């Protein structure tokens with residue numbers, strides 16, 4: 243499908259908000275792909291980490307907000323460590339999650355899981371869930 | 380009776396690892412007229428050359444054969460060594476037993492040894508008939524001619540004139556300055572092009588050592604390095620016939636610059652059909668207007684201030700299938716500059732760039748480009764636009780963004796094509812008049828891309844600016860200054876020494892048929908009707924031998940490469956019967 247690039251959507255309010263929360267400019271990224279090359283979580287992602295930034299540069303934030311990538315992101319900071327332009331992609335991921343959570347999207351309620359499941363679930367997954375502010379508790 | 384010396388080099392193990400150097404020397408010693416033969420590990424080294432010099436002195440050698448690598452490597456080395464002890468350098472010949480023997484017969488030591496012996500024997504056949512030649516000396520006219528007065532020509536001419544040499548400048552337009560007259564501000568510091576050009580142009584017009592001919596072209600060129608006769612024709616501007624004059628100069632600079640590939644050739648982008656599809660220089664004009672009148676940039680069709688502008692890089696460049704195969708080098712940078720200046724001029728406008736790569740190979744330009752992208756919100760879309768068409772009062776484009784894999788549609792008010800840089804119209808005439816070769820794309824060809832970047836294929840004709848290859852102003856000026864200093868080192872000589880290995884005519888054999896005249900690629904042959912034979916202009920002759928092969932009367936011979944010498948060499952090999960084929964690696 244052909245998408246229309248729209249000047250009004252480039253740097254729209256939601257993208258500016260993401261940039262503001264993350265304190266990062268998406269136009270700093272020159273799309274070298276090193277973050278995607280380093281990221282350990284890409285096999286589970288439906289959009290590469292570098293493409294998350296790319297879509298934001300082009301004003302196509304809807305695609306980003308529909309992707310699972312920000313949620314698969316483990317906040318491990320590999321991307322930020324390797325980026326030659328000093329882009330902290332993990333913070334952008336965080337900002338995208340935050341904006342969705344504020345809208346009540348994509349939240350999980352840890353209390354809703356049954357005890358047996360919680361006992362089986364890896365601790366690190368729980369900690370990561372808290373770290374991403376995605377729990378209500 | 381000759382006293383020939385033979386010096387066989389091992390070249391470490393390059394030759395000695397394959398050729399039995401001791402056996403070869405033993406056999407060579409038995410040949411008639413050989414007064415001395417020896418081998419050494421590295422003949423080109425200082426101790427090696429000392430062996431050669433000592434033998435020349437101690438054994439009164441009259442001719443030398445150095446059996447070693449290709450003559451391109453060390454012919455000069457050994458000729459100089461010989462000359463330093465009083466032996467005429469043209470009595471020294473190289474027998475190539477490396478590229479033409481040891482390297483290609485590494486698995487056949489016996490063949491290589493016998494072949495090395497034969498190559499040396501054949502070279503002895505040649506060298507024993509060599510004449511002691513003297514370099515040809517020609518005087519130097521210390522005046523220069525510059526063809527094309529863009530920033531390249533102006534810079535070269537000013538440097539030469541400042542150095543005290545009279546310089547003639549020929550510009551075909553009525554004004555000097557070339558493309559800089561059409562450029563608004565320059566990357567990476569936004570200095571107005573006029574601020575770069577105007578003082579230099581004025582200095583050129585006022586310089587006492589400069590003769591400037593505008594509305595003029597070179598119409599004929601004769602002579603050779605140090606001694607050119609150039610005919611310059613000037614359009615008087617009143618419809619009358621051109622005035623012609625002849626200038627005597629010693630060196631010529633070709634600085635004819637570039638043109639842009641016509642937008643009409645880019646039909647898929649509507650070039651030439653859609654009024655709001657323009658090239659980079661036209662956009663510079665719109666920017667210049669905007670700076671001049673303080674208004675936003677307006678589009679050509681209806682004068683409306685532009686909001687969405689798409690710049691299409693590589694338009695006609697890097698397209699070996701349909702257009703030009705090469706990268707035009709300057710367009711990535713000027714596109715980025717234009718998008719940036721547009722954002723400054725039209726607040727609220729949007730600048731889109733269609734690109735494959737962003738190439739920033741000039742000083743401080745990577746930083747400049749990145750800063751413009753980061754801070755000025757220029758949106759780069761990675762993919763080539765496939766088509767552009769009119770949709771209502773706007774333009775619509777199809778492209779792709781390969782970074783996301785998305786197919787893209789975009790609407791624009793104006794499309795700027797960064798069209799390929801091509802050699803200036805008329806380059807072919809200039810090339811044939813000056814005998815300065817061009818490459819497959821029509822850019823003037825340098826003698827050696829690394830080592831002789833400002834010399835053309837013809838001695839005394841030099842290159843400067845974008846006519847050699849696309850260049851920004853920085854590189855153009857640097858090259859023009861390099862050219863001017865090259866010419867100054869030429870002008871530091873009162874006379875030039877030329878290789879005497881040229882053609883000679885036997886007037887008794889020559890029938891003045893003139894076949895040699897058109898055959899000679901250097902224009903060195905001329906029939907002297909009065910004397911009744913065809914002369915050789917030794918200063919022009921490059922010793923290529925074309926006329927020798929063409930002459931039906933065997934009247935032409937190359938000095939130290941005469942028929943007898945060549946036949947003597949061939950006979951050595953012809954005497955070897957029923958042997959395996961020899962090969963060579965050059």
Ligand SMILES: Cc1cc2nc3c(=O)[nH]c(=O)nc-3n(C[C@H](O)[C@H](O)[C@H](O)COP(=O)(O)OP(=O)(O)OC[C@H]3O[C@@H](n4cnc5c(N)ncnc54)[C@H](O)[C@@H]3O)c2cc1C
Nearest residue numbers: 527529530531551557558565566636637659844845851852
């Ligand atoms: C859109 C655009 C923007 C640019 N912006 C920048 C920039 O911001 N910064 C930068 O560094 N560079 C820029 N450039 C590059 C710049 O234009 C060149 O570096 C520069 O013009 C090269 O100078 P030149 O003297 O070699 O050639 P030219 O400027 O082409 O001059 C050649 C001259 O030779 C004359 N001539 C040609 N043939 C003959 C003949 N047969 N007889 C007599 N005279 C002849 C021509 O009339 C002309 O006057 C830009 C180029 C373009 C296309």
Ligand code: SF4
Nearest residue numbers: 281315316318319321
């Ligand atoms: S922080 Fe997220 S996007 Fe960055 S490397 Fe780790 S998992 Fe990948």
Ligand code: SF4
Nearest residue numbers: 271272274275277325
């Ligand atoms: S490593 Fe940095 S510059 Fe490269 S694509 Fe990722 S965020 Fe962009």
Ligand code: SF4
Nearest residue numbers: 693696707708710711
């Ligand atoms: S300089 Fe840039 S725009 Fe121009 S041909 Fe090369 S890559 Fe394309």
